[in-house]
Amino acid sequence: MQSTLQRVTDSLLAADVGSMWTRVLLIDRVEGEYRFIARGDVPTTLEPPYSDIAEGVRAAIREIEANTGRQLLEDDGDLITPEGVDGRGVDLFLVSSSAAPPLRVAVGGLVGRVSAASARRAALSIYADIIHTFSLDSPLGRWGHPREALGVVEQLLTNWPDAIVLAGGIEGSSDQDLLELVDAVGLVLESSPERAAPTLIYAGNSDRQDDIQERLANVPLMITENIRPTLADERLRTVGRLLEQQFRARHLSRLPGVERLRSWGNNEIIPTVEAFARVIQYMALSQDKRVLGVDLGAANASLAVTFPNRVAQTLVRTDLGIARDPEALIQKIGAEALATWVPGFSTPQELVTHLMNLLLYPAQQPMTRETLLLLQGVAREVLRLLIQDASGAWPTHYPGLLPPFDIILGSGTVIREAPRPAQALSIMLDAIQPIGITHFLRDHVSLAPTIGALADFAPHISASLVDAQGFESLGLVIAPVGVAQPGDEILRFRLTQADGITEGTVEYGQLYRFATTHQTLLELRPLRGFDLGLGPGVGAEFSRVGDLVGFVIDARGRPLAFPSNLQARRRRVEEWLLYVGA
Amino acid sequence: MLVPEALRPLDRYISAKTFIRRERSLGGTGHVLVLPGTHVEPGDIVAEVQESGPIRVIDAARILGVAANKVEELLQVAVGDEVEEGQLLAQRGRFLKRSLVSPLSGVIFYLDARGRLLVRSNPIRQQIRAILRGTVVSVAVGQGIVIEAHGALVQGMWGNGKEDFGLLRMLVNEPNEILFASAITAAMKNTILVAGPTVDAAVLEKASTVQIKGLIVGSLELELIPLARQMPYPIMLTEGFGYLPINMPAFNVLGELDGRDAALSALYQPREGKRRPELFVPLSGSTEAVPAGPLALGDRVRLLSQPYLGRVGTIEESAGIRYTLANELHVVACKVMLDEGKEVIVPYSNIERLLP
Numbered sequence: 050m051q052s053t054l055q056r057v058t059d060s061l062l063a064a065d066v067g068s069m070w071t072r073v074l075l076i077d078r079v080e081g082e083y084r085f086i087a088r089g090d091v092p093t094t095l096e097p098p099y100s101d102i103a104e105g106v107r108a109a110i111r112e113i114e115a116n117t118g119r120q121l122l123e124d125d126g127d128l129i130t131p132e133g134v135d136g137r138g139v140d141l142f143l144v145s146s147s148a149a150p151p152l153r154v155a156v157g158g159l160v161g162r163v164s165a166a167s168a169r170r171a172a173l174s175i176y177a178d179i180i181h182t183f184s185l186d187s188p189l190g191r192w193g194h195p196r197e198a199l200g201v202v203e204q205l206l207t208n209w210p211d212a213i214v215l216a217g218g219i220e221g222s223s224d225q226d227l228l229e230l231v232d233a234v235g236l237v238l239e240s241s242p243e244r245a246a247p248t249l250i251y252a253g254n255s256d257r258q259d260d261i262q263e264r265l266a267n268v269p270l271m272i273t274e275n276i277r278p279t280l281a282d283e284r285l286r287t288v289g290r291l292l293e294q295q296f297r298a299r300h301l302s303r304l305p306g307v308e309r310l311r312s313w314g315n316n317e318i319i320p321t322v323e324a325f326a327r328v329i330q331y332m333a334l335s336q337d338k339r340v341l342g343v344d345l346g347a348a349n350a351s352l353a354v355t356f357p358n359r360v361a362q363t364l365v366r367t368d369l370g371i372a373r374d375p376e377a378l379i380q381k382i383g384a385e386a387l388a389t390w391v392p393g394f395s396t397p398q399e400l401v402t403h404l405m406n407l408l409l410y411p412a413q414q415p416m417t418r419e420t421l422l423l424l425q426g427v428a429r430e431v432l433r434l435l436i437q438d439a440s441g442a443w444p445t446h447y448p449g450l451l452p453p454f455d456i457i458l459g460s461g462t463v464i465r466e467a468p469r470p471a472q473a474l475s476i477m478l479d480a481i482q483p484i485g486i487t488h489f490l491r492d493h494v495s496l497a498p499t500i501g502a503l504a505d506f507a508p509h510i511s512a513s514l515v516d517a518q519g520f521e522s523l524g525l526v527i528a529p530v531g532v533a534q535p536g537d538e539i540l541r542f543r544l545t546q547a548d549g550i551t552e553g554t555v556e557y558g559q560l561y562r563f564a565t566t567h568q569t570l571l572e573l574r575p576l577r578g579f580d581l582g583l584g585p586g587v588g589a590e591f592s593r594v595g596d597l598v599g600f601v602i603d604a605r606g607r608p609l610a611f612p613s614n615l616q617a618r619r620r621r622v623e624e625w626l627l628y629v630g631a
Numbered sequence: 632m633l634v635p636e637a638l639r640p641l642d643r644y645i646s647a648k649t650f651i652r653r654e655r656s657l658g659g660t661g662h663v664l665v666l667p668g669t670h671v672e673p674g675d676i677v678a679e680v681q682e683s684g685p686i687r688v689i690d691a692a693r694i695l696g697v698a699a700n701k702v703e704e705l706l707q708v709a710v711g712d713e714v715e716e717g718q719l720l721a722q723r724g725r726f727l728k729r730s731l732v733s734p735l736s737g738v739i740f741y742l743d744a745r746g747r748l749l750v751r752s753n754p755i756r757q758q759i760r761a762i763l764r765g766t767v768v769s770v771a772v773g774q775g776i777v778i779e780a781h782g783a784l785v786q787g788m789w790g791n792g793k794e795d796f797g798l799l800r801m802l803v804n805e806p807n808e809i810l811f812a813s814a815i816t817a818a819m820k821n822t823i824l825v826a827g828p829t830v831d832a833a834v835l836e837k838a839s840t841v842q843i844k845g846l847i848v849g850s851l852e853l854e855l856i857p858l859a860r861q862m863p864y865p866i867m868l869t870e871g872f873g874y875l876p877i878n879m880p881a882f883n884v885l886g887e888l889d890g891r892d893a894a895l896s897a898l899y900q901p902r903e904g905k906r907r908p909e910l911f912v913p914l915s916g917s918t919e920a921v922p923a924g925p926l927a928l929g930d931r932v933r934l935l936s937q938p939y940l941g942r943v944g945t946i947e948e949s950a951g952i953r954y955t956l957a958n959e960l961h962v963v964a965c966k967v968m969l970d971e972g973k974e975v976i977v978p979y980s981n982i983e984r985l986l987p
Contacts, residue, residue: 199747202688202749203687203688206749207685207686232745236741236745239743240740240741240743398853402853402873403937405871405872406872406935409788409789409871409935410641410980410983413935414978415960416936416938416939416957416977417937417956417957417958418958420936421958466960468961
């Protein structure tokens with residue numbers, strides 16, 4: 050299959066249908082290498098009066114035709130494929146999408162912070178809304194309800210899910226309580242045979258499998274490996290895969306217009322987050338790196354992450370999409386927290402009013418600096434919440450801190466379209482607060498879904514696009530870890546450029562930037578046992594050229610410290626923006 | 632270069648005379664009560680919906696203190712029977728009686744092998760009114776109807792989700808005039824009121840007391856939004872949040888409609904104006920719907936964001952101008968002559984076209 054594709058694929062169109070924007074990219078082979086040629090962006094046409102996502106894809110392709118002078122569509126609007134000798138059409142057509150409604154999932158486990166939390170994480174690895182969470186130790190009562198298991202029955206019957214995930218009990222444990230919940234779920238399903246049955250997944254203690262099969266004999270049930278075989282071990286992948294299949298079958302494949310798109314390419318439409326995860330996985334494997342990717346979209350915020358010897362993990366938060374429910378999002382963030390990042394508004398209230406008016410039409414462009422910084426502030430807070438949610442399960446040698454990442458890739462409108470590359474970098478730096486040595490990239494043309502969609506069956510094209518700098522290199526950030534007082538010297542540096550050598554020291558609490566417009570060598574020697582991610586006191590040198598921002602030494606410490614007074618906080622943020630060139 | 636599909640601006644009707652088709656959707660289980668071709672008045676009931684009520688589970692075996700398989704023979708009702716709240720369902724024991732009563736009025740719909748009863752409360756019947764004066768042009772059985780109507784249409788920015796109809800009454804003489812609670816009297820019962828840039832909580836509450844049928848106002852402070860949602864009458868904000876006077880084109884049309892029968896639908900679906908709140912006033916005389924094309928020279932537009940939020944102007948140059956804003960963002964823009972006489976360049980995505 051792969052060799053056939055290698056032989057025949059010269060050109061391709063890749064569409065990514067988001068909830069707000071539909072983007073189509075034209076990729077072509079130039080001198081043996083695959084290159085991004087043109088992009089078309091139009092509003093997504095999922096809602097009336099169109100109610101057909103293919104309309105938007107067509108409009109975006111027409112935009113590419115207008116920009117390149119190359120005919121891609123027949124007069125009747127169908128795609129010309131394969132590419133003809135006259136250069137009309139393309140060989141391959143791919144679609145990814147994040148526009149389908151999320152899967153509605155109920156999760157239950159014995160302990161809220163253990164099995165129920167793992168079940169939730171597995172569900173949130175795809176586009177899902179958690180509509181019920183049940184656990185024995187819920188603050189609302191046993192099984193999250195004052196009426197206990199009977200309350201669960203009432204809740205499920207009133208608010209019907211697409212899928213139910215039950216977990217609980219480490220391997221070898223003898224807890225019987227979960228059977229009570231299983232029994233409740235059985236009652237729900239048996240009493241309502243007329244309703245489309247939710248997918249029921251059991252991913253708990255394997256010793257209970259027989260009991261559960263017996264109690265749910267008349268109900269379609271999937272039994273998988275224990276999602277939490279020990280307290281320290283978590284296996285999300287199988288449950289995540291099963292739920293993804295359900296999401297595809299129940300929502301993605303039912304998007305209006307999807308059949309037509311499928312007929313153009315003979316390929317299944319893939320969830321954008323899955324495509325994004327494949328890019329991160331590809332970068333991690335091909336370069337043997339720890340990679341984190343973040344994507345801040347209109348309807349959801351997502352991340353994909355890899356660790357050595359593990360498959361990519363994803364987290365999707367549909368409640369953190371900037372345009373999905375602005376009122377609820379602002380409440381989650383808090384006006385005061387948001388105000389920290391935005392100068393120019395006299396009160397947090399004024400700032401929130403401004404934001405709410407802007408988000409009445411979220412496709413608007415920020416016209417002033419204040420509005421731009423406001424949206425970037427929202428992006429920081431959304432990203433902070435996303436990382437906070439995901440990072441609890443990440444393996445790290447630095448207590449209370451993130452594990453070091455070699456590469457962080459940023460995607461999504463606010464990051465992609467930040468007019469200054471340093472703004473994109475500082476959004477991610479302030480929100481993620483990575484440690485050690487991290488190369489920051491941004492997906493400036495929205496290539497990630499395409500690369501990911503290709504990764505499985507045409508990896509040579511993915512590789513070609515990544516190698517051809519399909520992502521913009523923002524810079525190399527060095528964030529030393531250690532304990533010091535503001536003003537203490539924690540690093541010595543030596544910067545060698547064509548026009549000379551600069552030496553100096555780095556003070557704790559400060560942020561530094563060195564441009565790498567020309568070849569630049571940066572040598573660092575930690576003081577006071579500070580750690581660059583290589584071990585306490587171990588120095589390093591880096592040589593780079595052509596990064597859009599350059600070297601950034603983030604000596605602000607972790608977590609970032611803020612004054613309690615809002616005006617003082619804003620002054621500090623303004624200084625940071627200035628230092629980093631944002 | 633951009634193609635016309637990409638340049639379709641957001642459209643907002645502020646029209647003294649137009650033609651609309653509106654769906655009245657059931658949004659649940661129910662049935663339509665009218666036929667295609669029926670003329671409907673605003674108060675006519677066009678459909679009935681049954682919203683399912685809560686479900687209760689009763690652990691009958693435990694309450695009665697019997698084995699699960701004994702529950703059925705003790706039951707004085709059968710699965711499928713309707714029961715009343717408090718009705719005795721089962722009883723056992725001669726001296727120390729154990730009784731099972733229904734916690735709600737509804738139907739017993741399931742008894743499981745463990746002796747648990749499921750009771751579904753009676754569905755809540757809701758009637759859907761036409762709201763518009765017009766003609767039913769299509770009926771989708773079990774789903775809803777489409778009504779066609781001719782008249783004036785003024786669309787807004789945000790609504791509190793309610794709808795109703797009544798006599799339209801302007802309470803201010805100019806967009807900047809503030810309406811106070813003391814100006815609202817019992818005589819305003821059953822009317823849809825037009826206020827100024829904003830109102831306070833006292834106005835919202837007084838209006839509720841006198842039973843108005845709707846409120847149109849330029850904007851509301853954000854902290855009043857939860858209260859606005861609680862009000863029994865529809866509220867439409869024509870501009871947004873904060874302190875923003877009703878735009879002049881809308882204010883003028885509203886002024887012409889003062890004293891007429893009107894329907895205010897404050898249903899609102901966020902994201903790109905997919906569903907806008909709107910005021911409709913039926914007027915005789917038929918009008919054809921004119922499909923709106925791409926943005927054109929001379930089109931009237933309203934600007935959606937700061938620093939020009941709420942300003943109205945006319946398109947002077949509509950071709951996609953590549954432009955760099957003061958914040959260094961590269962955008963595709965158009966040139967607008969504001970009514971106040973200033974020429975500005977604004978991104979396409981930040982305007983809405985006002986359709987007359």
